[in-house]
Amino acid sequence: MRSDTGLPPANPERLRLRGLLIVIGIMAVLTLGWPLLNLAVTNRNPLAPLTTLSVGPGRGDMARFTVGPGWSMRPAETNPRLEYSLQRGALDMSVSYVSLPDGAQGAQAWSGLRQIVQISHPGIILGKPSPITTAQGRKGMIGTISGAGLSGLATIVALPSRGFAIELIAVAPRRAVPANLQATRLVMRSVLFPGGSQ
Amino acid sequence: MTGEISIRTVRITAGALCVTGTVILVWEFFRYLQVFPGPVLLAVILEVPLLVIGFWLLRLLRPARSPEFVWSVAAVIWGGTAAAGCALIANQGLLSLWAKTAGVRFAQNWSDSLSAPLNEEVFKLCGVIMIVLAAPKLIKGPLDGLIFGALTGLGFQAVENVTYGLDNIMQQGATDPDHAVTSSWLLRVGSTAIGSHWTMTAVAGTGIGFLIMYSRAGRRRQGLLLALGFLIAAMAMHLLFDAPHPAIEIKVAIDFLIVGLLYLQLRGSYLTRAQGVLDSYAKSGLIPPGAAATLLSRRSRRRELRLVPPGPERESVPAWHDRILESVDDDVAIGLAATVLASTAY
Numbered sequence: 001m002r003s004d005t006g007l008p009p010a011n012p013e014r015l016r017l018r019g020l021l022i023v024i025g026i027m028a029v030l031t032l033g034w035p036l037l038n039l040a041v042t043n044r045n046p047l048a049p050l051t052t053l054s055v056g057p058g059r060g061d062m063a064r065f066t067v068g069p070g071w072s073m074r075p076a077e078t079n080p081r082l083e084y085s086l087q088r089g090a091l092d093m094s095v096s097y098v099s100l101p102d103g104a105q106g107a108q109a110w111s112g113l114r115q116i117v118q119i120s121h122p123g124i125i126l127g128k129p130s131p132i133t134t135a136q137g138r139k140g141m142i143g144t145i146s147g148a149g150l151s152g153l154a155t156i157v158a159l160p161s162r163g164f165a166i167e168l169i170a171v172a173p174r175r176a177v178p179a180n181l182q183a184t185r186l187v188m189r190s191v192l193f194p195g196g197s198q
Numbered sequence: 199m200t201g202e203i204s205i206r207t208v209r210i211t212a213g214a215l216c217v218t219g220t221v222i223l224v225w226e227f228f229r230y231l232q233v234f235p236g237p238v239l240l241a242v243i244l245e246v247p248l249l250v251i252g253f254w255l256l257r258l259l260r261p262a263r264s265p266e267f268v269w270s271v272a273a274v275i276w277g278g279t280a281a282a283g284c285a286l287i288a289n290q291g292l293l294s295l296w297a298k299t300a301g302v303r304f305a306q307n308w309s310d311s312l313s314a315p316l317n318e319e320v321f322k323l324c325g326v327i328m329i330v331l332a333a334p335k336l337i338k339g340p341l342d343g344l345i346f347g348a349l350t351g352l353g354f355q356a357v358e359n360v361t362y363g364l365d366n367i368m369q370q371g372a373t374d375p376d377h378a379v380t381s382s383w384l385l386r387v388g389s390t391a392i393g394s395h396w397t398m399t400a401v402a403g404t405g406i407g408f409l410i411m412y413s414r415a416g417r418r419r420q421g422l423l424l425a426l427g428f429l430i431a432a433m434a435m436h437l438l439f440d441a442p443h444p445a446i447e448i449k450v451a452i453d454f455l456i457v458g459l460l461y462l463q464l465r466g467s468y469l470t471r472a473q474g475v476l477d478s479y480a481k482s483g484l485i486p487p488g489a490a491a492t493l494l495s496r497r498s499r500r501r502e503l504r505l506v507p508p509g510p511e512r513e514s515v516p517a518w519h520d521r522i523l524e525s526v527d528d529d530v531a532i533g534l535a536a537t538v539l540a541s542t543a544y
């Protein structure tokens with residue numbers, strides 16, 4: 001049977017509800033499906049001792065760092081251009097490339113790192129900075145972080161001539177820190193800038 | 199279930215999905231609001247001009263008369279809440295999967311372009327479909343689908359710009375959050391805005407318009423295939439946009455050109471058909487002979503209106519214009535469906 005326009009009649013209510021169910025189904029499958037599938041795949045890539053990794057967007061704008069034994073990488077939170085997410089036992093460490101507009105460094109960079117810690121680890125406070133010297137001889141800043149049953153270290157090593165810095169934040173439950181402290185310091189001191197002159 | 203109840207069910211569900219998307223976004227960025235309240239506010243305020251100007255321009259793209267204001271707003275809201283919120287979770291899942299299975303070096307170059315098109319284009323298109331379901335007769339053909347798709351994409355684009363601004367605070371070491379937000383905005387609005395999400399969803403939305411047109415003619419299967427084709431085209435545009443090459447200016451230009459050509463084609467086709475309908479109205483005496491030449495132009499209608507003496511008669515003219523143009527749109531839609539029937543008859 002056709003209507004007077006020559007077009008077939010429709011059943012809009014049934015079609016509407018079917019359409020609604022299809023939309024809800026598609027949205028649920030995509031929103032929940034990918035995260036659930038993601039949970040089924042391991043997020044731990046063990047790294048061989050003395051593995052050297054590079055972080056940063058380009059040849060000049062990058063840094064290298066080396067890990068000792070016992071470290072693994074979490075690929076889901078890693079993007080070599082911007083950040084590595086590493087793990088050693090119960091300790092989590094992020095190694096991030098940050099660009100410093102207008103050559104910001106010193107107190108301004110440390111204050112920025114304090115706010116980044118507040119975002120990435122709510123309830124944790126970054127203390128005052130102390131000087132640190134990398135194996136390459138470059139000066140940086142290091143400070144302790146604590147709160148919410150966690151503690152750890154944070155470091156900034158900047159390359160002002162290229163307008164960027166590498167920030168490392170290592171956090172673990174208090175009991176797990178001593179066992180990882182030396183390994184963490186070694187990674188922090190291993191940061192080097194292949195393209196940096198000062 | 200009566201039509202009214204089923205429509206209300208769709209509208210309530212759409213509202214609930216928008217609320218869900220908003221909750222996801224607020225949950226995800228709540229810490230930024232606590233630590234950087236000023237820059238977050240700045241990031242939001244900076245998007246207002248894009249939203250207002252984009253909304254105004256996109257509604258003007260519809261020849262003869264703009265789509266209904268309330269549903270235009272609804273499309274933008276869907277894009278900025280339900281679609282953006284769900285995409286945030288889905289993208290995190292798929293991006294992580296790429297990094298875990300294909301390696302972080304591959305993922306840093308390709309995971310965005312292999313994840314975002316798949317999730318985001320579908321979520322945004324669901325908004326156009328929801329409008330079809332919640333407001334029957336509003337989207338009558340491909341041109342309406344294009345406009346509502348573009349509006350949905352605009353909402354998504356504005357919210358995504360805010361999130362990029364907040365991400366940039368972290369990428370600049372939080373040394374100058376206001377600068378980070380502003381520089382991200384300059385890049386996203388200044389150079390990529392004309393070829394971003396609104397263009398992709400406009401193309402996908404066109405497919406929904408074709409689906410309606412073909413369904414009207416009883417050729418739903420062909421319509422579905424066509425809609426799928428437009429969705430895939432939108433995904434391809436998005437993949438190109440997120441790919442590491444070529445330069446962003448080229449990618450923006452390509453996406454803008456695609457939607458521009460599609461729009462000109464659909465607009466020309468609509469105006470030809472609508473003018474034919476108006477001429478037939480004039481011939482049969484439904485409208486005054488001179489009205490057929492002026493009704494399709496907003497400017498001509500305003501000019502005609504100024505010639506009517508102030509008073510009740512002038513006040514009734516816009517409503518009369520609306521009734522005629524609504525009827526024209528219905529007849530254009532029937533004409534399009536009849537063309538489909540004629541071209542697919544065997």
